[in-house]
Structure formats: C-alpha cells, structure tokens
Amino acid sequence: MSSEGDETYDGDEGERRPPTMSDIAKHLGVSRQLVSVVFRDVPGASSETRRRVREAGRELGFSPHLGARSLRRAKSKDLGVLFAPAHPTELEIVAAIYAAAAERGFEVILSAHTDTRPTGPAVQELLGHRCAAVILIGSDLDHDGILAIARGSQVPVVDVGYGKRNDTYDVVRSAGDTGIADMVTYVAGLGHRQIAFLDPASMPMAPLRRRGYTRAMKRLGLEADVVAAPGDYSHTNYFEEVGAAVARTLLDRLELPTAVICSNDQAAAGFLQLMGRQGVRIPQDISLTGFDDATIAQVSAVDLTTVRQDPVLMGTAAVNAAVRRVTNPATPTQETVVPTSLIVRSSTAAPRSA
Amino acid sequence: MSSEGDETYDGDEGERRPPTMSDIAKHLGVSRQLVSVVFRDVPGASSETRRRVREAGRELGFSPHLGARSLRRAKSKDLGVLFAPAHPTELEIVAAIYAAAAERGFEVILSAHTDTRPTGPAVQELLGHRCAAVILIGSDLDHDGILAIARGSQVPVVDVGYGKRNDTYDVVRSAGDTGIADMVTYVAGLGHRQIAFLDPASMPMAPLRRRGYTRAMKRLGLEADVVAAPGDYSHTNYFEEVGAAVARTLLDRLELPTAVICSNDQAAAGFLQLMGRQGVRIPQDISLTGFDDATIAQVSAVDLTTVRQDPVLMGTAAVNAAVRRVTNPATPTQETVVPTSLIVRSSTAAPRSA
C-alpha cells in the first residue's frame, strides 16, 4: 500500500510550479539543506557536490525564491536604490552602485520615481523588500522629506545629491563648489580677466556651484559677473535653452566677456550653438567651460573643457556609507564629498587680447 | 496569573524589528486577518475599520513584507523589467511601464544590466522574485539568447526593441521602417530629389530604418544614396561623431544632396554642428531630419524635424502583451508594431533650386 506514492505524480494536471530546493534535492537524491548550503555559498559541501547541485539547478531552471530567503534570513543583504529615470547622470551612479554593492557582497533593489509614481510609494516598495538600507539618488525630496523617511523607516538612509550634512541620514555629494573654483582658477591662469558665470538657477546644485565661482573670483581679485537667463526658466530642464538665452543676453552687451563658465554641459552646448550661428567662435572669441562631462561635452564638434564628477566615485561612496551604517548602526552619519576633476579640451584658450 | 503578559514586553533588548500585521492587530485589538483583508483591498471590512487599520499602519511605520506576500500568494502580480541604464530612451519606456502596470493592477520590479552585471544574473534576479512575466528593454541579447531565457523560465517574455516575430516570446517594436519612409515622402513632397541617408550602422535598428529609406526612394522613383561613415564606427555610441564624419564625407563631393535623412537625432545633431562650422546652413542649403525626438532635437538652436517613437505607447504595449500572456498563457505570442509620428520643425524646407 504505497499510499504516498499515489499522490506524488504531478503529471499533466495544470500549472507548472517553479522548482524548489527540495525538487533539486529529490532529483539528486541528497538532502534539501545540502542544496541550501550550496546556493548560500557556505562551507559544508564538497566541491564535487557543489558542481552537481548547481548543474542540476541549471538543468531544472531553478532560481532561489528571493522572497522566501528574505523572509527567513536574519539580516538583509539588499541595498534599496531609489532613482529617477529622467536624469541620465543618475543612471551612471546606479551602474556604479551595482558594481560596488557586488564587491561588498550586497544585492541591489531598484525603485523608480516617475511622474505617475511619487517618491512615497517608491520608498515603501523598497522598505517592503526589507532592504538593509536605502540610497536616494537625486531625490526630489527636500531635507524634511528625507528626514521623514529616515525616521519613519528603521533602516539607514543615504542621500546622493546635494543634501546638507545632518545627523539622521548620510549624505554623498560632489564638490561642485571647488570644482567650479578650480575651473575659474584654470581659466584665469590662461590670462582671462572678464570671466562670466552662466547660472541656470533651476538646478538644485546651482547655488553651490555659483558660490564656488564667486569665491574664486574674489580670491583672484576679479569682479564677479553672474548672468542668469532672462524670463522664467525656473522649472525647465532644457538647459540648452537656458544657455542660448544667456548667449543672446550677452550679445546685447557692448563688450563680450572673454570667458564663460557654465554650471552644466547642456547649457554650455546651447550657448555654443547660438554663438556659432552668430559668428562668435569658441575658443578664439570666447573660452567656454561646462560641468558634468556629459556625452555632449565629449562630442568632437563641441569638445568642451569641463568638470567631471565621477559617478563611479559617487556610487561607491554611497554604497560604502550604506554598508558602514548597516554593519554598525551606532556609528554617526557622515557627509562624503567626492572630488571632481578638470577635463581640458579645446573650448578654452588664452584670450586674444592677452 | 497572566502568564502570557510577562513574556510580551519586548522592551529595550536589542534590534528593533519592523512591525507586522500581527503588531497592528494587537495594537488595535482586532484580528490579524482583518488587517490582511484591509491591506489586500478585498471585501470583508467596513470602511471605518479600513481607515483605522491604515492609520495604525502609518503610525507604526508598517509596510507589508513583499517577500512573505510573494511566497504565499497563488499568482504573482509583478512584472519584471530588465533595462540598461546607459540608454535614455529605455528609461522613458520604463516610466511608461510603471504607469501602464499600475493601471492594470500590476507592480514593477526593476533589474539593470550594466558593464559589470551581465544579462544572465539580472534575469535570474527577476525570476527569483517570481515575477509573472519578464519584459526585456533594448536587450543586448540576440534572438537565441532571448529564446533561451523564454524557454528556461516558465514565465512569458516580452522583448521591446527590434526583435523578430516568433512563437516563443512577444515582441514590441516601433515602425522604424515606415517612420523613415514617411519622412522620405514628406521631404520629397517639399520638392527634394537628391535625398541622402545617413546610416550609423552600429545601431541595432539601423537595417530596418535603412530599408524604410530604400523602399520609399524606389517607390518615389528616386535614386537611393546611403552614406555610411568612413572608418570603423561599428561599436561607437557617439552618434554625433558619426554624423560629423558623414558631413565631412559629403563635403568632399562635388555636389551636396539637398536633403539628408538621419536615422537618429544624435547623428543629425553632429551633422548640423559640423556643417554649421563650414558655413553650410540648415535648412537653406540642406534640409535635415532625425529620428527619436530626443532632447537635442527639441533644442531651439537645433529644432530638428524628426520621427517620434512614443515611449508611452511602447511601454503600454509591452505591459499589455505581458498581461495578456499572464492571464491567458495559452494565447499565442504576437508582435506589436507601434506607429511613429512625424514632428516637423525648422530643419526642413523646400530646396532652393526648386
């Protein structure tokens, strides 16, 4: 009377259920926990056994049920990452986070916030996956918003962007001020004295970069010349438009500056385009610089001298901060300022009059 | 003798565990399953109760454990989405997928494939979350690769990009051929006869678009003029470079074409930049068109006539395909061709000689 055997044949009756560790164990005639040992990569199985188990796993199309795993595991090894698909730079950081997390033995769970999907639900999803920590990239939240998240959830929060140092969550930002200051110093070193600053005020990090400009100019004993776009560009993301608008503004002046520092590459590209149409040549008539080293800055027809904020460094710093607080929650939060570097291309030269 | 009461105080001893449904139930003096009913949004609770439960949830910082949920749930309501952070267009599609999925009552789980993270593991992760279906956006896999995934996993697979119709997985692609053909027809309608095609061969969808060009030219009785970039650009993604290179090639000719159709906006922008430097004006000397309606096409200094492939339509189509096969696995796979639309801006005009 094999009463068990009768119920076991799961022949052709309906849904095909994904294989589990038990299935692999049965298939191989080993214990279920041996299979677990293999997939967890912990000691307790011979290398030959490991090979066989993994082989069988591949054969049966097995992948460990992440939900069950996170349910049972003592502590999560997942980093939740919130990002906005709209901004390309953020995605380079996301890529870097994947690499850095893998190196530290962590997985990554992504959640996007879009026009139709506010930050709140997006963070809730991350929390629902029981991440060990949450990394916010270029969040649209202000300080209080992030504070609310960091307090509400019990997990450490890292803000990558332009946050302010505080003692509730970690902050990673690039040294936008010193990056611009370095650029000003470089351009002044070429002999420029009339150095204007193109300010697209709608950017969140604009104030920081502007400060870098004004301070550097003061230190050099030069007169600051901050040019904002006329009209209301306070919500646009088409910075090329802003650059073109500022170019028009400058063309109305009696005399052009000999150098223009832009606080992002898009604005610089728009500036260059419009100036080109008006017969003003870069760098012969005006030296031009950007910020970000975006794709457009690297195009041979643009070839923009710019400031690079390394997304790899940002991502790595974010992961480091998160892991640090995960492994040692008692440690105080910190602010990581990632250095920038100057990329000199052909859009800058000594002024003609020099 | 409240023997239970004594063990219940989980005072200040160590780790603070995220609240569960039981915690909320206890807090409110109701049953655990009532709480479940509320968070599942199924009938069985008064609206007043729902309010109180949700309120308590917010107060305690509760978010349902997604792992436990997916472990227990009969069928998943998650769509796994694989994308490459490198390509901006894909991210617009991702955003659209979020919106479309929400409308159909599905959640989205993201997984990125990057330089350091191959497609294989990225898909495994999705499968590990027990998604109901997997959507591949702009995958680097060829037909056989996708086939392997679709066969290996038991879930439906949708490929968004340039896949070929087949009976194992669904395909969503834009009508690149007719989009270009429409453009050629439009430009010919302006009076152009010498219409060249700028072909950045490294793009996966290049062949399809080229075909649209050659067919339209033949139909119009015009001579096709496909211009590829000199040298090896087979792996570049800097299409501006390609555009500039082709511009140089054309400038070496005795006579310029009166119109140039580009198969993407970046290439058109590079073309425009270089031509501008050489004193060739757009559209007075040459009419120029792009494809994608990328940000750069919309810049006022470029203002490119182009073909728009609506990411919203692509994302929606992908979700529809996935949901269709999830709810009815027996249904055959299908190919969805998303229509494109012409965006006429100021980079096209009638030829001078006409």
Added chain:
DNA sequence: TTGTAGGCGTTATCAG
C-alpha cells in the same frame, strides 16, 4: 555530510 524541527510574515480557507 545528513536529518529533524521550528519559524519567518503573509495569504487562504473554513467554520463560527
């Protein structure tokens, strides 16, 4: 290396 026992937080079903 194997087996055994228990439990993670949730969904699901049933009878009250």
Added chain:
DNA sequence: CTGATAACGCCTACAA
C-alpha cells in the same frame, strides 16, 4: 467580523 489552521520556500540550529 473573529479564530483556528495550514501552507508557501527557505534559513538556522542542533543532533546524528
């Protein structure tokens, strides 16, 4: 609406 009970797939601890 409550209470009881089972199960999902996996991890952890312990004993064999």
